[in-house]
Amino acid sequence: EVQLMESGGGLVQPGGSLRLSCAASGFTFSSYEMNWVRQAPGNGLEWVSYISESGSNIYYAASVKGRFTISRDNAKNSLYLQMNSLRAEDTAVYYCAREKLSCHGDCSDYWGQGTLVTVSS
């Protein structure tokens, strides 16, 4: 069974840092592209970042570029999101999502349950 489990969320002050993790199981993690997607309370989905299977290709939303860093450890079946210089507007539930094989576009067929990040003083 495919499972994605995020962790690392919590309350952080503006300007602070947080590192999210996503533990993957039930599939060959190293064969899949991965995304981070967030959802502010009561709002819609916002794509945050993408990483290719090997980590050689990485993309960010303009809203987080220069502040967030996506990475993966295929040996540990884990995806990460390092978030620095956090702002109130980064408050959201953060989901990790797996992209469907051989799919063009944002084809996230499995999602974690999400982890809440709250940026507030």
Place this chain on the structure above:
Amino acid sequence: QSALTQPPSASGSPGQSVTISCTGTSSDIGGYNHVSWYQQHPGKAPKLMIFEVSKRPSGVPDRFSGSKSGNTASLTVSGLQAEDEADYYCSSYAAGNNFYVFGGGTKVTVL
């Protein structure tokens, strides 16, 4: 403001059809057949319903269909059922600053 534009709400009676539009530009929807649709129930993670404009993942009922014309993609839900009441989001690959972009979401109500 979302990069893709969706109507905030849509509704239909059980058994009827509802169509949701998603409007972008030639840099995203219009330029690529890389449109996806997600369904999200309250408090749950999104679920992929359509990918590559009109393809359905295994397990998604054929009541859900997708299409595209120019810069606008559409999701049609036929034979509405109570469990179809949810938020629906479109997504597209986008050349330029953002790799992927979402629509603002459409709340579908089954009357």
